[in-house]
Amino acid sequence: MTDTARAVADAGVESRPRIVAALIRITGDWTLAEDCAQEALALALERWPKDGVPANPGGWLMTVARNRAVDVLRRATVERRKLEELAMLASTEPEEVPAVDDRLRLIFTCCHPALALEARVALTLRTIAGVPAADIARTFLVTESTMTRRLTRAKAKIATAGIPYRVPTGAALTERLPGVLAVLYLLFTRGYDTEGEPAFAEEAIRLARLLRALMPGEPEVSGLLALFLLQHSRRAARRDADGNLLTLDQQDRGRWDHAAIGEAVALLPAQPGPYALQARIAACHVASPSDWPTAATLYDELYGLLPTPVIALNRAVAHGYAHGAASGLVLLAEARAGGALDAYPYVLAVEADLTARAGDVERAVSLFERAAAAAPTEPERRALLTRAEDLTR
Template sequence: MTDAGKAVARAGAEAYPRIVAALIRVTGDWTLAEDCAQEALTLALERWPRDGVPANPGGWLMTVARNKATDVLRRAAVERRKLAELALLTAPAREGEEVVDDRLRLIFTCCHPALALEARVALTLRTVAGVPTADIARAFLVTEPTMTRRLTRAKNKIATAGIPYRVPAGPALAERLPGVLAVLYLLFTRGYDADGEPAFAAEAIRLARLLAELMPREPEITGLLALCLLQHSRRAARRDNDGNLRPLDRQDRSRWDHAAIAEALALLPSTTGPYALQARIAACHTATPTDWPAVAGLYDQLYAQLPTPVVALNRAVAHGYAHDPAAGLRLLAEARAGGALDGYPYAVAAEAELTARAGDTTGAVALFEQAAAVAPSAPERRALLARAEELSREEEP
């Protein structure tokens, strides 16, 4: 890529959501806003290599997008009021209050609970992050035309249902913020999973940073950012040189991103919200060895707030390591009693590991093989079978 091309990519990553957010606020037309922002980027790729990168790349893109929107609205004979408002969208020389509000409005609108969760994630990727529709479709395992239709339906629902383009205030903000954070965390996990799209995890971190910058008094945002940074810091060590998954306790810690860890530890809030607690749990794993009693205590607090099957599963594992395998197996049996974890491969794998620690190697091997049979990805299946084989070798005379 040329220097000008890199400049377009950098400016686009920063300016695209600003441009789209501002144009949506003024015109109310999502498609027009996205099209004009994309046309501005296309024109930059054509002109900047020839004319040089402008002194204010983001301002240049905003001006081009605004002018293109103005032309479209003129041709469509849209109300003079909208044309007058568009004229106010001059290229900003500095960060303004209005632009900040626009970006927040866009995030909260894309993450509105009236939309299906997957639609919220896809719309956030496309509109806030500017991820190409083809990349989003690949991550969701659908065709590009299918994803285009889904995005169109989501935008139409925003229009027809009258979903407000604003940041909620007061009690409404406290109600809506967890939903926004859930979308960002789901976006992160889609990129962090064994077969995930790494760029999505990085994009979730970027958006979490943006939220933390725009809403600095919300500790759960800081907690989410710290949690994502801590988990993402281990990405390079999650696989060995042959591409096989490595569990946390067997990773080469020299391959961890220690700058990201330091940033996360400095961000850790002392509050006890769900994301803050999860971030503090992740921080415990950066120590050598892991402080399992602390992890177990934090999971007790988390389970009191979020008594979900997955939290119960992780709590059981933590207690199994912090105290003794029997304690973990008892808690795991309680977590599985309702049937919510039936067929869940990670629950079977957790039982297998605790069973191995309890000394029942034969039972553990069978459970690891059972977990491998229902593992959602080939890397995870290989890792589970490798652990079963390792235990089998240890049992040989």
């Protein structure tokens, strides 16, 4: 990538959400806003190599996008008020535009609970992050045309259902924020999973940074960002040279991103919210060996706030490492009671690991083999079969 192309890409990452959000606020037309922002970036790729990168790239892009929107609206003979508001958008310093408010409005609108969760994730990727529909379609395992239709329906629902383009206040903000964070968490997970798109995890981190800049007083926002940074810091060390998955204790900690870890630890909030607790649990693994007793205590606290089956499963793992395999197996049995985890693909792997450490090798080998058969990805299947083979040596 040339220096100019890099400058365009960097300006797009920083300025695109501002431009799209401002144009949506004024025009109410999501597609127009996205198209104008994209056309501004395309023109930058054409002009900047010849004219040089402008002193204020964001202002340049805002001006071009605004002018393009004005041209389109004039041809459509839209009401004069919108044209006047567009003309007032500053063409020099982006900070003169109410960009912070607009970006926050855009995030909360994309993540509105009236939309299905997958639609919220897809709309966030497309509208705020500018991810092409084809790339979003790939992660949702659908065709590009199907994803385009879903995005169109989501935008239409925002218009027809009268979903307000604003940030809620007071109690409504407290109620809505967890939903916004859940969208970012799902986006990160889709990028961090074994076969996920790394760019999606990186985009979730970028959006979490943006949200924290816009809402610096919200501890759960800081907790979510810290959690993302801690998890993502280990990405490079998760596989060996042959592409095989490595457990935490097998990873080369020298390959971890220690700058990200340091940033995350500094962000950890003291308040015991769900994301803050998960971040503090992730921080227990920064030390070598991992601080399992603290992790188990934090999982107890987290389970008290969110008594979900998956958290119960992870709590069993933490107690198994902190207080012995027998303790973990007892909590695992409790987590499985009622069948809520019957279809969860990682239950057998947890049971196999705890059983192996309890000394029942024969049963552990059988469980690892069954877990491998249920594994959702090939790298996970190979890792589980390797664990079974290691026990028989």
